[in-house]
Amino acid sequence: DAKTTQPPSMDCAEGRAANLPCNHSTISGNEYVYWYRQIHSQGPQYIIHGLKNNETNEMASLIITEDRKSSTLILPHATLRDTAVYYCIVAPLELRGSNYKLTFGKGTLLTVNP
């Protein structure tokens, strides 16, 4: 699977947009980009995923560059409850009969400040 690189930590002011970058320069054409987050003392939570088009849901937006070598997760109006470790994961497309295990890195600790 392609490797990802994320900054270890970031800060954001409450109410402002949080933009979390992820580098995945070795991504191949059949790999998705997934984002999860993990609030302290909780299990990881799925946020969003994409292949090559930008995606938006009720939690966040995902912007993937045209060459697909990097992406940005955007939380449009960060709140204190968004303080968490955010994981960017690259994963192969549907694998017939195979294990859809998630390979987590160390992620980015986003701290939202009041």
Place this chain on the structure above:
Amino acid sequence: GAGVSQTPSNKVTEKGKYVELRCDPISGHTALYWYRQSLGQGPEFLIYFQGTGAADDSGLPNDRFFAVRPEGSVSTLKIQRTERGDSAVYLCASSLRRGNYEQYFGPGTRLTVT
């Protein structure tokens, strides 16, 4: 609806003892995963069940670790002759259908081996 639940939430045991960790997945989810998370690291895959069978146990660190899912719902992770290095948070996740990266995680069991 009810999410993934794990019991106990905390377990302290002495080196050499046997422990069992339980996971109750979301009702109807056929895929179940166990991960282990050490301090400061992202979760690491241990084992994947599709229904009752362990479809991939390649992440189990050694033969002291074993997991079952006899009726295709509840799963138990079993650790024999525990070692201090087994101390970690053990996370369980389930997903609705075969092979899905959108996984729902439980809160984890924090295992401490003294």
